[in-house]
Amino acid sequence: MIGFLVFVVGSLLASLFLSFTNWNALSKPQFIGLKNYAKLFFDDPLFWKSVKVTALYSLSIPLNLVFGLLIAVLLNQKIKGLGLFRTIYYLPSVIVGVAVSLLWVWIFNPRFGIFNLFLAQVFGIQGPAWLADETWVIPALIIMSLWGVGGPMLIYLAALQNVPTSYYEAAIVDGANAWQRFLRITVPMISPVILFNLIMGIIQSFQVFTPAYVMTDGGPNHGSLMYVLYLYRHAFQWYRMGYAAAQAWILFVLILGMTLVVLRSSAAWVYYESRK
């Protein structure tokens, strides 16, 4: 336990200290105050580009929340083969990493990939160049992230199964239709896990690295320069450790801030049964 605290808290403080220094990882760190932060905010257009790209990518959070819930609701209709469907939908969440990223490069291949073939044959649309197109590269990564919708879905499903049937029956007696029951019973009852999935979504989507590195290397024209990829370049390609530490701390404050905002707002929309 002590070992754990040393690892975590110690490394946090160390990176805070480093963020005030100019350090190439070889010579002695040189204290430069807030200069790293000043440069990031006012003199590094690529930093803002990486923030923009990451913000755009975070559109995947609401999409994952909605699709996850939709599938979970369908699965919760007392159907046969629940286990099989659940396994299929969850399967992509088991296999994250390089193999999957490379698979999606091939899927998004504009000419020989299955995605544009699907668009052409089913909708008669000529698909874009996806990963090779600055405009479409982030949408492509979002589509790929939706493949992992099984993660949030699984958590919704378990929560749905915990909602007592008697609540729905009482609502039926009172004449509520299916949509009203969903909005007035289902959503409030599972709101704590919506909150959980939302926070996990924020944390995960702001830290995406592997797809951006493996699939596009931040390109084309920095169109997929995700925040952590830019951080990685400073730290481990250019050995500007102080600068990268400043980036890491900005990311930390950003995620923490958003999590706190979500948590504070949650008092208004999350329903805890035990606190009636």
Add this chain to the structure above:
Amino acid sequence: MSSTTLVHYYERQSFKRRITLAFVYLALTAGAVVILAPFIWMLSTAVKVPGTEFIYPPQLFTRPLRWNNFSDGWTALPFTRWFFNTSVITLLSVTGAVTSSSLVAYGFARLEFPGRTALFVILLSTMMLPFHVRLIPMFITFRFLGWIDTYLPLIVPFFFGGVPFFIFLVRQFFLTIPLEMEDAAAIDGAGVFTSFVLIILPLSRPVLGVVGVFAFIRVWNDFLEPLIYLHSMDKMTLSLGLRFFQDQDFTDWTSLMAVSIIVLVPSVALFFVAQKYYIHGVVTTGIKG
């Protein structure tokens, strides 16, 4: 009164219900096809004659099926070596994760010590920390220790209880084990450590299995850390090695897909074996987290 309303309701609904169900099955099946399509596409490419993946329009499963892509791809690069490396790293990390998380979790679940609650809250809040804030100091520490281009940075943190999520999972399970058994053991003269090893651990096989599977999938497929710490060709992992099929202007897709399938098989197989417990683990941390 209310029960008659319900009966009426269900009678009226039975026809409508069937229509709804048909729609539900249709939507779920369509969704399942979409989810499975990338896997099928992967397999279809893996058994194509090299070169024919660039025939337009793309075809699924063209004859002849070329199963040799699996062995050809595997031997085109030192994958046997990388497989061995990845296995060693993964097995040691999994051992570390299971041992240390059960010890720390036991402390939180059973031992009374000052500041226990505060420590536990700190532990939980570190689950929220972006991993990348810790990445740089850890890299510097490991470089200072001379551990760059060795497996130590990938393995040792797991022995120090490095994953709060696992500790949380195991602690929740320990709390469900009734205290009576340990009380009885204490009367028979068993100490804290004895009852941990002889009572708690054997009862906790399911949750320890889940931690093991989680750790396995995570380490086996990890990319960023091997990328940072391992530099020599002969020390690399499978994740790093797969990229060598990809070139600036040419990618050998048939070999890449074939070898990718081999790389993914252990994770998928483990998931299927441990599925029941695994899903339970995800759900526990999700709902009570």
